[in-house]
Amino acid sequence: MNLFSVIKNQTSIRRADLPRLSVEEFRQAVLDKVQSGSTRVMDFFAEGRTLYAVLGDANAHAFLLTSCEINQEYPSLTADAPAFHWFERELWEQNHIRPVGHPFLKPIRFSEGVPGVTNYFTPAGDNLHEVAVGPIHAGVIEPGHFRFQCLGETVLNLEIELGYQHRGIAAMLAGGPDRKTEFLIETAAGDTSAAAMTAYSMIAEALGMAPLPTAGALRLRRVAMELERIANHVGDLGALAGDVAFLPTASFCGRIRGEYLNMTASLCGNRFGRNLIRPGDRSGAVLDAKQAQKLIDWIARIKPELDNALTLLFDAPSALDRLENTGVVSTETARLLGGVGVAGRASALVLDARNDFPFATYRKIPRIEVGSGDVMARALVRRSELEESHKLLLEDLRAVENMTENVPDAPLKSPQPDSIAIGCVEAWRGELFHAALTDGQGKFSTYRIVDPSFHNWYLLSMALRGEEISNFPICNKSFNLSYCGHDL
Amino acid sequence: MLDALRSRLFCQGFRTGKFPPAAPSLPDGFRGRPILSGGACPATCARCMETCPTGAIVMTEGKRPSLDTGKCLFCGKCAQICPEKAVSFSATEYRLGGFTREELIAVPEESYLPAIQKDEAIRKIAGRSLKIRQISAGGCAACELDFNVLNTLAWDMGRFGIQAVASPRHADAVLITGPVTHNMQLALQKCYDAMPHPCWVIACGSCAVSGGLYADAPTTARLPEGMHVDLFVPGCPPHPATLLEALLRFMGRTPEAQA
Numbered sequence: 032m033n034l035f036s037v038i039k040n041q042t043s044i045r046r047a048d049l050p051r052l053s054v055e056e057f058r059q060a061v062l063d064k065v066q067s068g069s070t071r072v073m074d075f076f077a078e079g080r081t082l083y084a085v086l087g088d089a090n091a092h093a094f095l096l097t098s099c100e101i102n103q104e105y106p107s108l109t110a111d112a113p114a115f116h117w118f119e120r121e122l123w124e125q126n127h128i129r130p131v132g133h134p135f136l137k138p139i140r141f142s143e144g145v146p147g148v149t150n151y152f153t154p155a156g157d158n159l160h161e162v163a164v165g166p167i168h169a170g171v172i173e174p175g176h177f178r179f180q181c182l183g184e185t186v187l188n189l190e191i192e193l194g195y196q197h198r199g200i201a202a203m204l205a206g207g208p209d210r211k212t213e214f215l216i217e218t219a220a221g222d223t224s225a226a227a228m229t230a231y232s233m234i235a236e237a238l239g240m241a242p243l244p245t246a247g248a249l250r251l252r253r254v255a256m257e258l259e260r261i262a263n264h265v266g267d268l269g270a271l272a273g274d275v276a277f278l279p280t281a282s283f284c285g286r287i288r289g290e291y292l293n294m295t296a297s298l299c300g301n302r303f304g305r306n307l308i309r310p311g312d313r314s315g316a317v318l319d320a321k322q323a324q325k326l327i328d329w330i331a332r333i334k335p336e337l338d339n340a341l342t343l344l345f346d347a348p349s350a351l352d353r354l355e356n357t358g359v360v361s362t363e364t365a366r367l368l369g370g371v372g373v374a375g376r377a378s379a380l381v382l383d384a385r386n387d388f389p390f391a392t393y394r395k396i397p398r399i400e401v402g403s404g405d406v407m408a409r410a411l412v413r414r415s416e417l418e419e420s421h422k423l424l425l426e427d428l429r430a431v432e433n434m435t436e437n438v439p440d441a442p443l444k445s446p447q448p449d450s451i452a453i454g455c456v457e458a459w460r461g462e463l464f465h466a467a468l469t470d471g472q473g474k475f476s477t478y479r480i481v482d483p484s485f486h487n488w489y490l491l492s493m494a495l496r497g498e499e500i501s502n503f504p505i506c507n508k509s510f511n512l513s514y515c516g517h518d519l
Numbered sequence: 520m521l522d523a524l525r526s527r528l529f530c531q532g533f534r535t536g537k538f539p540p541a542a543p544s545l546p547d548g549f550r551g552r553p554i555l556s557g558g559a560c561p562a563t564c565a566r567c568m569e570t571c572p573t574g575a576i577v578m579t580e581g582k583r584p585s586l587d588t589g590k591c592l593f594c595g596k597c598a599q600i601c602p603e604k605a606v607s608f609s610a611t612e613y614r615l616g617g618f619t620r621e622e623l624i625a626v627p628e629e630s631y632l633p634a635i636q637k638d639e640a641i642r643k644i645a646g647r648s649l650k651i652r653q654i655s656a657g658g659c660a661a662c663e664l665d666f667n668v669l670n671t672l673a674w675d676m677g678r679f680g681i682q683a684v685a686s687p688r689h690a691d692a693v694l695i696t697g698p699v700t701h702n703m704q705l706a707l708q709k710c711y712d713a714m715p716h717p718c719w720v721i722a723c724g725s726c727a728v729s730g731g732l733y734a735d736a737p738t739t740a741r742l743p744e745g746m747h748v749d750l751f752v753p754g755c756p757p758h759p760a761t762l763l764e765a766l767l768r769f770m771g772r773t774p775e776a777q778a
Contacts, residue, residue, distance in 0.1 A: 141702055145705075166703065166706045167654060167710055169685035170683075170685070171653045171670075171683050172655070173655045173660060173663065174654075174656070174703060174706065194702055195656075195657075195700065195706070196655070196657050196658070196700060196702070196703070197700055197702050198698065198700055198733050198736060198738050199736045199737060199738035202736075202737075203733075203736060210569070210570060210571070210572050211573075211732055214572045214573075214594070215732060218659040218661070218732060218755075219659070220659060220660065221658070221660045221661030221662075221664075221756070222659075222660045266664075279523040279526060282671070282672050283531050285668075285671035285672065285673070286531075286534050286671050286672050286673040288671075289668060289671065289673050296547075296549070297546045297547050297548070298548070299548060300546055300547070300548030300549050300550050300593075300595070301755075303661045303664075303756065305755065306594050306595065315594070315595070317548070335530070336530055336531060339526050339531065343522055343523060343526055513660065514655075514660075515657070515658065515660055518702075
């Protein structure tokens, strides 16, 4: 008997072809795969009383899908495979399905009840104290509630309560696609619009809503995603410098980030790449040889300034001393909790959706040899990815002949009914996973968005254990996770 | 130390933009204030209305379109799809902020002139110093990031006395981004209550102005009791030039007389 359906990125299968296991078989099959280390948890959710698991097999460049029917409850997977812990909390909150034996079951986004009002992990003792921060933080940043349990300056545990940004996007996407769908996807996490629209476009194409994109449209997607990655990584490195009071790099990077946002804007009129990517060949962008040359010249001007700003930071021992050995997440912790993306790679996990589940025109991104799991490692991963992104970007821009001449919106077809489709991309924070389930009428019955932050928020908690509380800002910045992408 | 000086002198240079008073440099394809043509549309055509993701376009009497920039995402789909070419977007009119919701509604053949702050009290109190507490209440991070950008050396809003502050006790205005989710309503209320009066409310971006894409979502709450918006800044997100210009006009400073 088949325990899993195996599908590639940007493809779909009929729901009827998906294995339906018993709860025991499902549990065993999923745990075997995850515990062996050969796969990672991409998604775990329910529609009605059907549980779905999607695992990623990087070696086979494929996703493993399976399902089972349950009642109100089932035996939790978290104790055996901690990477499920957040998914099971979500399941309990959203679907009222109880994973029996989950070690700490509580809401993740407070779609009911009052956000932040819940049980907290509270160690007892005379000399302990608790520090509560947020939802509103000191800076211009999204809201979340952080509780530190401290012994003197040392943080014993940090609990992160989210949900303040909950806009109900999943509920709004169900019943679509409609005229709002693409815009909801773009604003799920507004700093990840290009990657999100690429994932959605892959789903739309897999469900036959739009023809497969031409080489030119694929290239445009990669250009948009790499510009997004560069802008955000530059901003993050500048912000890290700012948090350790190394102001030259903070100031320079703040301005240089804007240059890359403006490059995106020069393609589509919007600094965050809104309307830039659309399913098939539709696009809000004009990228012809002239435009490409303009960007190539622009990058040639800015890149040396970026190198200069980063060299200042990475040559300053006083700044590096603050980054090194701060906020360490061990490889084992990162693997068990299912860490992804920049933070995962910084803890020596070998994962990158661009390699593992190839899409667009990505081929073999070199592995980054950084793995100390500290703030420094997360900074170095970004620096090294900046180099790679520039390479990819210039390669694409030099290859532009003539493409995407503002193709007006060709109406999308209705999605293939009774299907499941997957689109997974490596957004700048890490892998961004989309899955669509369609009903008999060809409407989305469920649209799943798993932001990389969904996997990584708990890693931030772990990074703070045993750390001085004053190191929280740089630890937080070194992850720079999305609140809205998590809260949806 | 010497390296930092060398960088600043020989590589990075002075990069604060000339805007204002010089015109801001806007990207190719920038979509600013909508321009609507006066001719009546064919009676059967409603393609723009059917396409608009937020219902920003409505037909007024005599089948003339009007466009609410407070709801608009500036995606440009209406302009693309209109067979009559009745809708287009200005490539240069970035001044979109308004003190009332009505100012945000573009109508055919308007002579658009953004209003300057008339309230003497606001000009006196906030004219040279505006401390802003920003609150993200369901924002997607784009408005937040582009407000933050005004703090970078490229825009340097501090030279006009505008500053983002941490404590509501220090704030003259609260700048709201996002549609105001139920889950942030209480925090927003508490923040507002903690601000010394007089204080003002700025709604930044289409979500904050009108609810935008999320206007009908069950998760979207209203502004807490007692809060009314004093400055609306359209956009998804507003371009930094749009936001800065709106803030300056709110303070009563014309773009020509900034220094």
